[in-house]
Amino acid sequence: MELLCLEMDTIIRARPDPNLLCDDRVLQSLLTIEERFLPQYSYFKGVQKDIQPFMRRMVATWMLEVCEEQKCEEEVFPLAMNYLDRFLAVVPTKKCNLQLLGAVCMFLASKLKETRPLTAEKLCIYTDNSIRPQELLEWELVVLGKLKWNLAAVTPNDFIEHIVRRLPLPEDKLALIRKHVQTFIALCATDFRFAMYPPSMIATGSVGAAICGLQLDSADQSQWGDSLTDLLAKITNTEVDVLKECQEQIERVLVSSLREGRQQQQQQQQQTQRGPSGKGLDELDQSSTPTDVRDVNL
Amino acid sequence: MKDLSWTRLPSTDNCGTMDTRKRIGHRIGHRIGKGPARRNLFGPVDREQLQVEYQAALQEDLEEACQRWGFDFISDKPLERSDFQWHAIPANKVPLLYRSCMLGPGRTEGQRTAEAAVKPKGQGRVEPPQSDKENIPCSPERCALNMEKTPERRENTGLKRKQTNITDFYQAKRRVVWMPLKSGE
Known part of the structure; x- marks a missing residue:
């Protein structure tokens, strides 16, 4: 008899724990300790x-x-x-x-x-x-x-669920929003200008940018009550102006990143047309755009 | 701002990112480093210099630890000026596991960590021939040999394992209460 192990490539993840995600104290604790890291x-x-x-x-x-x-x-x-x-x-x-x-x-x-x-x-x-x-x-x-062995740092990703759950968002769009937010967060991490920002601000700005990018904020203005930014600012105790600026900065970085990605694609296309002789350029390719973002089709 | 409108363009294909990961995975499969991600960014590494910096960094860490705990880990003695009072405990009062972990003077950095592994003898206990416990201090050289292998779980060795604390060797009494507020760094 042959024994087959079918467990090979499944990665086991814990389910989202409502005890953690729905408790306000968790978000407050994250906000309190995030600056330490x-x-x-x-x-x-x-x-x-x-x-x-x-x-x-x-x-x-x-x-x-x-x-x-x-x-x-x-x-x-x-x-x-x-x-x-x-x-x-x-x-x-x-x-x-x-x-x-x-x-x-x-x-x-x-x-x-x-x-x-x-x-x-x-x-x-x-x-x-x-x-x-x-x-x-x-x-x-x-x-x-x-790092003084302090590895369990707070990251913007820790805030995603806490923020998203507090917003009136259509259930069927949640997965897409999460994915876009993660992409924005990764994009921010590649850019030094965001390195000193608290993770909660990057997360909040990224959620804002994702919702605006997907045009979910304009679909039904009435459901938001306050504007989206006000609501977001309240969730993570961020100042509205600062948050707005952060979100705009994220959007600018996305735009320039997409532009570079496009240029790079063109370069690569030209290169393939020219054949393998263009290898020098290939080595110069610093591929400065996150692959994930390059695949965002806007 | 004209540019910003980009991100607000109506899109039918915004799902682009959704499957990126899958597609990348599919494209590249499990072959490592065949794609463009495999690259050397900043030229060759100066190995000798790297080794020097590594040793210096370890030394610095050790000195910091000495200051922090008021204990000279090299000569194995409490420092004279220290925030802690240290009391020595006879070796036979500490669990077996910790006994030969005592760091002796006069040994070099590399040796010290390498020899720190515990090798109890003649106690009638079954011990793995080569210790694979995660708690045992282990130099990188040593780890390099059996790196990346998940340690096999061994049952019934009769030893309870716990994290080694410095207070397992010495009882600490805090003399000065003031401590700086710990931050991330």
Whole structure:
């Protein structure tokens, strides 16, 4: 008799727990502790000498691509970026070690959030073997030390359900809204301008941007009572003006990101027309747009 | 703002993102690093320099821990000026599991962590030949050997496991109540 194991590729997830999601105290606690996990400084102005904001974006984009390709849980990437920013806020880091740091942060975030975490070997392959598993493990210890082992950071993703549940949204659109919000959150994590924002603000702004983007706010104005922004601001105790600005910033980043994505597509098309001789360009391709966002068809 | 209207355009295909993940998964399958995500971003890594920085960072962490706990973990003695009062407990008063974890002086950083694993002898207990307990301090070198393997669950070893606390070795009495408010960093 042959024994078949059919459990191979199913990932077991806990169901959303109404005890946690419907209790106001949970949201209040998240709001209280979230600031503790923000990077302490805008590190490009002080701590970091060798690395530039565009390098953070390069490593962030690469991390997002790896997370996408490995089908990581949604919060892995924003959490890894939180580790990266907190580390960079205290440790001057060389450009050539930035990818190692990114890999370490994904390694840690994946271990914290996933039932089947990314392996060190896989991550090293993704760096095109420029780092070794041994180095990854050594630096894991260093990063943990610098983060004071505080890994359970609050991410914008922690707020999604709390916010969405408090809004009068059509049931059949919820999955789509969640997906768009996650995409916006990932997009924010790739952009340093959002690194110092509290996660709740990024989450609230992303929900606002998603609802507006899907035009769910204009369908029936009366159901909202207050405007959407007012309602959102109330949920996470954010100032309305600040929230508005944040949402607009998210929308701007999306637009420029889409534009870059389009240009890149064109470049790639031209390249394929030209044949494999255009390899130099391919290496230059910094793929600075999150893959997920590139697939948003607006 | 004209640009913003982009995001508000009526769309029939907004579901685009919904299946992205699935599609990507389908496209790439489980082969690792065949796609464009496999790339070296910033050129070669200076391995020697990396090793130096690694050792320096560990040293720094150790010194921080010494200051924080008022205990010199290298010479294994309480610091003179400390917020804590340390009382030594005879080795036979602590659970077996922790006994040989004591860090002796005069050993180098790498050795110290590597040898910290507990190897109880002659106690009539069945122990795994190579300890695979998650709680045992373990240097990266050591981990590299059996990395990525889920430790097998071993039943009936007769040992209750718990997280090692520094207070397992020394009773801590706090002398000074004031502590800075802990933040994320």
